[in-house]
Amino acid sequence: MAFSFFKKSDKKASTENTGNTHYHQLNVKNIKWETKDAITIFFQQPEKKIHYKSGQFLTLIAPIAGKEIRRAYSLCSSPFTDEDLVVAVKRVDQGLMSNWLLDNLKIGDTIKVMEPMGHFTTEFDKTRKRHLIMFAGGSGITPMMSHIKSVLTQEPDSIASLIYCNRDIESIIFKDDLSSWETNYQGRLHVIHILDNAPMNWQGYSGLLNPEMLKKLFERIPDWGLEKTTYLMCGPEGMMKNVETLLAQHNIPADKIFKESFVQGTIDKDKKDEIPEAESGNRAHEVTIRYDGNEYKVMVEPHRTILETALDQGIDLPYSCQSGLCTACRGRALSGKVKLDEEEGLSQAEREAGYVLTCVGHPLTDDVVIEIG
Ligand SMILES: Cc1cc2nc3c(=O)[nH]c(=O)nc-3n(C[C@H](O)[C@H](O)[C@H](O)COP(=O)(O)OP(=O)(O)OC[C@H]3O[C@@H](n4cnc5c(N)ncnc54)[C@H](O)[C@@H]3O)c2cc1C
Ligand code: FES
Missing domain, CATH: 3.40.50.80 (Nucleotide-binding domain of ferredoxin-NADP reductase (FNR) module)
Known part of the structure; x- marks a missing residue:
């Protein structure tokens, strides 16, 4: 839920803009073992500094077991006090990314990340007393x-x-x-x-x-x-x-x-099968997606999400957890009806304002227009 209540190594990190989404290659400057199953990873800021807000997360992307895996990690650094971008990762039993990071990552490695995202943030103001x-x-x-x-x-x-x-x-x-x-x-x-x-x-x-x-x-x-x-x-x-x-x-x-929320809780992963047939007509619906100055049209089959369909078509939309938790894929539905498998990531106010999460969203009508960003 949004909380928007109203020392350098000699390697240089780089920034790339692939399609619409901004990716960065970050150098691992230091790794510190905090406990026997948690590490802090210090990434060197690239020359063109990555800006973020307290409470946002980085999406780490790594090739693991032949697949590109991405997971969200909240920044534990503060944009006001820390020179580096810092995340801490705790080992999860049988977890793909957390184990890979704890067991393989080394100082000097480069890792691909997406720009910081997330809405568990707040503005800081010197005159505030809270x-x-x-x-x-x-x-x-x-x-x-x-x-x-x-x-x-x-x-x-x-x-x-x-x-x-x-x-x-x-x-x-x-x-x-x-x-x-x-x-x-x-x-x-x-x-x-x-x-x-x-x-x-x-x-x-x-x-x-x-x-x-x-x-x-x-x-x-x-x-x-x-x-x-x-x-x-x-x-x-x-x-x-x-x-x-x-x-x-x-x-x-x-x-x-x-x-x-870091983890999908008791979310029923089979909820996709519960899309009311009467509402969806049990057929594909067209969705218009506006993102980064472009407009895309995708036909979303029943039981597929808007994000899955867009990614399959090579549209590089922002996403991270793909579980309806992190809000990286958040967009605003300007028209049409969208059903979400999981609403936990959005506040009541966001839902009322028409925000949807494309990673868990299914169109119920043909006139869905979603604006992202
Ligand atoms: C917005 C956001 C911020 C996050 N920030 C952090 C962070 O700062 N530090 C951090 O360590 N993690 C964080 N996470 C969780 C992280 O993204 C991964 O989900 C976690 O590291 C597990 O990934 P994995 O690939 O190792 O496990 P997977 O292979 O994805 O999962 C393996 C099994 O473990 C379960 N599982 C997944 N995550 C957890 C968990 N955290 N606790 C218990 N069981 C779990 C899964 O349901 C699955 O059954 C964050 C998640 C989100 C959405
Ligand atoms: S990708 Fe995390 S909420 Fe959709």
Whole structure:
């Protein structure tokens, strides 16, 4: 959901514009092991700097097992404080890209990426006074790191609180960084760790976040009132659902809560087969796509997505996760009816404004016109 609430190596990275979508070749300047199953990758900025906003992600593209695989990785660097473009990757059991990156990537390698995308962003303003309360789980810390650095350095009157859930102490990514920022920005950053498996001497919280625990956590961080507070979350689906329920019990309105999903949850992948025949007529529909000054027309067969069809025809549209999560493929339907297999990536406001995700979108009528960008 959109959160737009209203040191150099001698190798040079390059930028290419293939068709419409901008790609970059980035040099791996450094790799740091954060935990035994998570690395931070530091990419050198190309000569022509890549601009991004806190909360956006890079799409990494790599040839793995004979296929071009792309996956989204949130930037944990801040455009205000970091020289490099930095992402952190956590190993996923049997995962194609994460294992490939952790096991193969070396300093000095070049990797293809798409320009930064995503809407889990906000503008920073020196005159602003707000409290960002963040809930992160595991690798979901990455966009929060960028927001934390940006808010601490760009908004001297704002504060941030982070409630960070992990399996155990060893799996806490950025533990030392967080602790030193807490010290350096005293009173402006509050970090509370929650562990699934806490060691004997653990002074903090452990177990599943529950109403009683949330009440206690909220007592430990400043209360700046609803008007000035925004809630952000990123982590495993179960954690986010739980936090959403608990915040609702605390009477936090949904429009104050912004989330980024990394993983397709209980989305029914067979939903494509559920396109109501009466609505779609069970036949192909023409879709007009306007992107980057061009207009394309594609006939989208039932049970195929608009993005799949366009890519098959060599139209280089932007996309990353292909799961309706990252919003890289977001466009606005100017006319016609589009059914989405998955709506989680879009906020209520975006849906009402006619935004659709082409990677999970199927036309139901012949007059669909989608504007991207
Ligand atoms: C907007 C966005 C930002 C992201 N940012 C980050 C980031 O900063 N750091 C990071 O490590 N990942 C991030 N991800 C997740 C990342 O894109 C990949 O999905 C993840 O690395 C797994 O890819 P894979 O190819 O290794 O696994 P796949 O081969 O795609 O999946 C293997 C299996 O693991 C499951 N799975 C996929 N991802 C996860 C996960 N995260 N946790 C548990 N199970 C999973 C899949 O459902 C599948 O069953 C982000 C995703 C999105 C959409
Ligand atoms: S490509 Fe990620 S939402 Fe469509």
